[in-house]
Amino acid sequence: MSDEGKTPENGDPRKMLEDQILDDHPRLGTEDKFKFRCHPGVPCFNTCCADVNIFLSPYDVLRLTERLGISSTEFLEKYTLLPVQKEMNTPVVLLKMQDNEEKSCHFLTEEGCGVYTDRPWPCRMYPVGLATSRDTEDGWSGERFYFLMKEDACQGHNEGEKDGVEWTVREWLDDQDVDAYDEWGEAFKELTLHKFFDDYGPLPSSKMEMFFNATYDLQKFREFVFGSTLLQRFDVDEDFIQQMRESNEALLRFGFLWIRFAVFGEPTMRVRPEAEHAVQQKMDEKKKEKENSPPFSTSPEEEGQ
Ligand code: SF4
Numbered sequence: 001m002s003d004e005g006k007t008p009e010n011g012d013p014r015k016m017l018e019d020q021i022l023d024d025h026p027r028l029g030t031e032d033k034f035k036f037r038c039h040p041g042v043p044c045f046n047t048c049c050a051d052v053n054i055f056l057s058p059y060d061v062l063r064l065t066e067r068l069g070i071s072s073t074e075f076l077e078k079y080t081l082l083p084v085q086k087e088m089n090t091p092v093v094l095l096k097m098q099d100n101e102e103k104s105c106h107f108l109t110e111e112g113c114g115v116y117t118d119r120p121w122p123c124r125m126y127p128v129g130l131a132t133s134r135d136t137e138d139g140w141s142g143e144r145f146y147f148l149m150k151e152d153a154c155q156g157h158n159e160g161e162k163d164g165v166e167w168t169v170r171e172w173l174d175d176q177d178v179d180a181y182d183e184w185g186e187a188f189k190e191l192t193l194h195k196f197f198d199d200y201g202p203l204p205s206s207k208m209e210m211f212f213n214a215t216y217d218l219q220k221f222r223e224f225v226f227g228s229t230l231l232q233r234f235d236v237d238e239d240f241i242q243q244m245r246e247s248n249e250a251l252l253r254f255g256f257l258w259i260r261f262a263v264f265g266e267p268t269m270r271v272r273p274e275a276e277h278a279v280q281q282k283m284d285e286k287k288k289e290k291e292n293s294p295p296f297s298t299s300p301e302e303e304g305q
């Protein structure tokens with residue numbers, strides 16, 4: 001874990017962190033090597049799981065809620081902080097630390113991480129970081145590279161040197177089982193760094209809430225999808241609807257499609273022909289009503305004046 005993600009005073013904290021990283025760390029490719037060993041015998045064991053800013057992705061939240069057996073709404077209330085800054089295009093979710101002297105993570109146990117197999121992406125990656133640069137005019141270029149975090153408090157580098165434990169970046173990623181996290185992380189970045197924000201700036205609060213629910217608060221998004229007329233209005237494959245009923249991952253996939261449609265105006269959803277027909281009918285009726293009504297109406301009292 002790293003404390004490099006300290007929330008800056010202003011600006012999007014993820015972007016500020018990325019800029020700082022690009023300045024401070026040499027780039028690594030997947031075949032570059034480093035020495036590192038972390039184990040319960042190191043003197044610093046568990047110290048890195050306290051007083052640290054960990055940015056959570058929607059997939060991190062999904063995995064942790066399923067691990068803890070609680071709803072996303074409860075998880076977000078209990079275990080996260082949602083810093084709000086006016087320059088932020090999309091919501092930012094941080095893992096909340098405990099209110100004790102060490103400010104330790106809620107999931108830390110004496111034996112180590114209590115949610116180890118579902119720990120968030122930044123906890124898996126450490127000491128390797130991933131940065132992506134956005135350097136094309138028309139959006140996200142997809143360039144990505146790794147870097148190594150070396151902090152004085154972390155003995156893992158010395159241990160690795162001492163015991164000759166060497167990794168390529170690729171080996172580290174495989175060992176930490178990050179692939180699913182990476183895939184979801186990339187898909188989420190395409191939303192948070194969408195060209196829409198260059199043209200229109202930060203989302204208004206109603207759209208921000210929609211973005212938050214469809215990505216992080218899947219409990220609320222589930223209520224919206226299955227408790228409204230949405231599935232009557234849009235043509236969604238029946239098998240996919242069934243998958244969404246049974247799986248949060250399918251629901252999250254739908255959430256990403258929904259954001260593209262409802263926030264960015266992309267054609268990721270198709271209105272059902274009958275719903276389109278009903279809307280058209282309503283519009284025609286309204287038009288007719290308008291045509292048949294007098295240019296302005298007056299009350300009898302007004303007429304008598
Ligand atoms: S989730 Fe686990 S690995 Fe991450 S900070 Fe908390 S205890 Fe440490």
Ligand code: SF4
Nearest residue numbers: 038044045048154156
């Ligand atoms: S070696 Fe580094 S990663 Fe491992 S417990 Fe110590 S500080 Fe944390």
